[in-house]
Amino acid sequence: MKLAFDCRYTRIGRHDGISRYTAGVVGELAKIDGLDLTMIISDERQLTMLPDLPWIKVSGPTSVREPLVARQVNRAHPDVVISPMQTMGTAGRRYRLALTVHDLIYYSNPEPPHDLPAFVRVLWRLYHKAWWPQRMLLNRADAVVTVSETTRGLIAEHHLTKRPVVVARNAADLPGPAEASAAADAADTRAGAKSLLYMGSFMPYKNVETLVRAVGDLPGYTLHLLSRATDADKRRLQAIDPAARLVFHDGVSDEEYHALLQQATALVTASLDEGFGIPLVESMGYGTPVVVSDIPVFREIGGEAALYAPARDAARFASTVARLEEPAEWRRRSIASRTQAEEFSWAASARAIAELAIGLTGRSAPR
Template structure:
């Protein structure tokens, strides 16, 4: 069984969400293969890349090169992939070209955010941004793309339910959840043991973009109502976004890290009172798992997917209610409450693993029937 995993969305230098998902799942598949696990018996794994610099962010596996995923050649990229003679191709996106493909194909839907929040990511080429907006004005383009695949993968039960609700595909939908690379359990144990110090640190962490649906403005207003608290904004930020957020509340103490390294991010989490996010919509929420893995509680908006991820460990507030966010954060000032949430957070984080997702995808590969089907 020859499986090709589309790794062309891997970022160079630092992962984003889809890039991290790709590296996490492919790395876990490699680990299963190296261990001789029966789940991947006979599986031959090849990575499809578009830039050799991506290899520094990926495991050591056979690879092949194709045009980039935002290239004008994307509708016919399958003609390049056919040369590899794969049995199954898994793409971490739903837009992979399918013209005259000679293999089974699984496409991934991470979320449906952009139907209600249509602003595209700013780093996409201009023509892709135009197509992006047109694509999200109706459901039929999504249905057309998904129904040309043989199976659909998604990263949460929440998104699977939305796919069903909007009748986006007639094909089987498999959940292979996002996860995170957790630190040793001793890190979380140390956090719970230092509950008094951590609850008193009054350091809040936000990891994510500054797009409108992320609703960072609510977090800024909440911090403005919390004397002594500091909100650390970890991701890269434009000058315009920084100035806009700083103007919301002069009492809010904000620290812009403008793209902290993974090591710096981990250190921030190990010294924080909580990770906070007020997103209006998400397909998952890897920062929640990362924070909980460190034993650091999370205070998040009460959207369905965050309940799926945070379970009983997280604290929830209405997405646009800054006062409610402030109250939930303030409740962590009691060391006993902080320690309880910390221990529950680590236990919840351990329910997510790249290995579990890799096994789900390996089962999809092993179930491949008609290998000669063409579309």
């Protein structure tokens, strides 16, 4: 079976969430027998972030040519195309198509990402004012993929598609068990480090303000904000509590991120809504506990390993973090975190997508 994967959302230089999802799933799809896999790219520089596989080049996903991109993809004669987004153009396609919905965050939090072109941001806002555009797009595909049971439930609740919906979850490239074991053995040091990490953007729904207030209530603690922040974001967060110890890293490499995870007391996030939460899996994979907002998708990811607090309750966040000052509790959470992280793998997600693709063509299942 000829399977093509839309890799045009792959970032150049460093992955974001969708880019990492693309690379992780494609890498494992390539290992499955019976699949003739081709990557669809829009910039040859994307190849440095992707596996060494056959590829075709078409126009970019934000191009005005996007509604007709299927006519370019047809030239590769795929049986099935998987897109990691729901906006891939479908006019004139001659293949089966599965589109991906990562989350429904922007219906309740309509502020678009600031790095999108201006005309795309306008369309973004219009798109998220009603459910019917989403329904129209999804029902033009043959199937829908999503990354969590939580989002699949929301798709059903809002009747967004008549097509089958398959869950292929996000994952992370976990370190070996030695790193997780070393974390548990260092419980005394890590519990006393009073170092908290936040990995994510500063958009309103991320609710970073609660984390800042919580750190202000935790004497001796430092909150490391790892992503790039604008000067306006820095001033806004510092003004919330001038006594809170904040360190803005303005972006870190994967190596720096992993080193910080291996030194931290916990990773924290107070998001009001998410489609998944890859940093939770990354942190738990290193045996670093997570303290997160009590929302359904974080319960799905963190299970019994994570610690939870109400999203807007800074005092509860602070008291929950303080539980990890006890080395025995920290060690117990560390061991449970690694076990929980192993529930997520790119191989399992690729298998779910491969089985979906095979089903769309009516062929026998891959081995």
